[in-house]
Amino acid sequence: MSTKNLSPLISAEELQQQIAENQKLIILDSRCDLMNDEYGDTAYATSRIPNALRVDLGIDLCTDITPETGRHPLKPRADLEALMQDLGINDDSHIVIYDDNGGMFAIHLWWVLHWLGHENVQVLEGGLKAWQKVGYELETIAPQVNQTQGNFIAKNSEFGTVTADDILEDIISGKAQLCVVDARGEARYRGEVEPLDPVAGHIPNAINRPFELNLKEDGTFKDPETLKVEWMEFLDNQSGKMIIHQCGSGVSACHNIFAMYYAGLGVAKLYPGSWSEWCKNPTRPMITK
Secondary structure (H helix, E strand, O other), X not given: OOOOOOOOEEOHHHHHHHHHHOOOEEEEEOOOOOOOOOHHHHHHHHOEOOOOEEOOHHHHHEOOOOOOOOOOOEOOHHHHHHHHHHOOOOOXXXXXXXXXXXXXXXXXXXXXXXXXXXXXXXXXXXXXXXXXXXXXXXXXXXXXXXXXXXXXXXXXXXXXXXXXXXXHXXXXXXXXXXXXXXXXXXXXXXXXXXXXXXXXXXXXXXEEOOHHHHEOOOOOEOOHHHHHHHHHHHOOOOOOOEEEEEOOOOOOHHHHHHHHHHOOOOOOEEOOOHHXXXXXXXXXXXXXX
């Protein structure tokens, strides 16, 4: 399948057709629950879209947490390249990813693959619920284990990252050349509650757009034109600045990157460490309640 004009979203009906016709198709299950580490693996073992392979956020995509890192520090690119090869992914593979949580975890994996330079990637619109809603089957027998090594090679990509030091330098200098967008809920951003990290609050100068605003009430994405209008209004006074997305640990921030990309607003950068990394260092400035 050509990546030219490829939509980042694919419907359940389109995926069913791809399963029947596309020999290069690889389906990845990225279900996760930040409050229950075992949820994704248990759900996958119980039922899954036929032939889907499992990718676990914490085990497969993240390296060990240290006193300096956030909650989901990305593995080095070389390790992630090896993961994709172990999954049987080739340079010409067409990858479709799904979860059951508004696309947050599927989109994080979508971002990882784009960061590694693989463009032929789509997210299942509406996730597993959309698949079930139209009555397509789920596989309940023991999940398959890939036996074929892929030839995937990581490449340069416009999907980039920034560090805490990059953001800190912008704050200290007063240049305000970066626009940091926080994807967490409003209460967490304001510092009223913090269920996951030791400090409540946000990065100075960051502005807040919860990632859920990208979705309609049924959990599917708003159309690209609606998203474009909403994001342009949100970023109205940020002209000329580099857009940086962050959240609690670099996962839901990818949802906002995806929404802007889907809306035709280009590729913004990710601060992978996000608030969970930022707040670990008490010398960094923070806005708290």
